[in-house]
Amino acid sequence: MPIRRVVANEAVEADRGRVAVERGPLVYCAEWADNGGPVTNLLLEDGTSLVAESRPDLPSGPIVISGQATAYSTKGGKSVSQTKKLTMIPYYAWAHRGKGEMTVWIARDPGKVRLPPERSIASMSRASASGGTGLQGLNDQFEPESSNDRSVGYFHWWPKKGTLEWVQYDFKGATTVSEVSAYWLDDGGAGECRVPKSWRVLYQEGKRWVPVRNLDPYDVEKDEYNVVRFSPVRTAALRLEVQLPDNFSAGIQEWKVK
Numbered sequence: 001m002p003i004r005r006v007v008a009n010e011a012v013e014a015d016r017g018r019v020a021v022e023r024g025p026l027v028y029c030a031e032w033a034d035n036g037g038p039v040t041n042l043l044l045e046d047g048t049s050l051v052a053e054s055r056p057d058l059p060s061g062p063i064v065i066s067g068q069a070t071a072y073s074t075k076g077g078k079s080v081s082q083t084k085k086l087t088m089i090p091y092y093a094w095a096h097r098g099k100g101e102m103t104v105w106i107a108r109d110p111g112k113v114r115l116p117p118e119r120s121i122a123s124m125s126r127a128s129a130s131g132g133t134g135l136q137g138l139n140d141q142f143e144p145e146s147s148n149d150r151s152v153g154y155f156h157w158w159p160k161k162g163t164l165e166w167v168q169y170d171f172k173g174a175t176t177v178s179e180v181s182a183y184w185l186d187d188g189g190a191g192e193c194r195v196p197k198s199w200r201v202l203y204q205e206g207k208r209w210v211p212v213r214n215l216d217p218y219d220v221e222k223d224e225y226n227v228v229r230f231s232p233v234r235t236a237a238l239r240l241e242v243q244l245p246d247n248f249s250a251g252i253q254e255w256k257v258k
Helices: none
Strands: 003-006 018-023 026-031 051-054 063-075 078-090 126-129 164-185 198-205 208-211 226-243 251-257
Touching: 018 063, 164 198, 226 251
Parallel strands: none
Antiparallel strands: 003 018, 018 026, 026 078, 051 063, 063 078, 126 164, 164 226, 164 251, 198 208, 198 226
């Protein structure tokens, strides 16, 4: 069965500048377990040779597709790249080896590569919440294009509505922090999440949760980061306390900490 590349119609904005790979009737994908973690940072150029290989060590022993890709990363605030082996598995076989990135549409245009930023306080923290779905979306460092961007990871409390909820970061150790940025989820027209009614930041002091002395108002604007600076605190954990709007739920696209 021949390997072939498939390019989406230009009207499909999310797939512009990307390519999918098929073999016979099967669609393939690149998954974290075979490619060292990130896969949205890979560039597969049009002229790259692709070959089919047997992998009996993988679940169901599929035929995989391999080739060379360019992997981009950030080091010292600058973009760096290296050539590495790309392995793609049949789409039906993904998600058998734990959680991680997966993509069917791989960048063929360098401008479509998602450059992974350097690790941050938030991305290295352990996230928890008062219920909800999608905790990994809080600090995956994928930048949303809007509050209704569902192509990146996000967290939400749905189906809870009108309640007081929280999300929390536990740091690796005591850390001095003085700023948070919250990008709210709002899927108006398609779902039941809206920007919060109100919110505030608290830090852990012993066994107590203490409100920070905020220097900025707690905004609830859509399609942008809502930044709140506060008097510096040294703490092992930070919490956002969020009042869900009446008759609606709420969520967060990304939560940053400085």
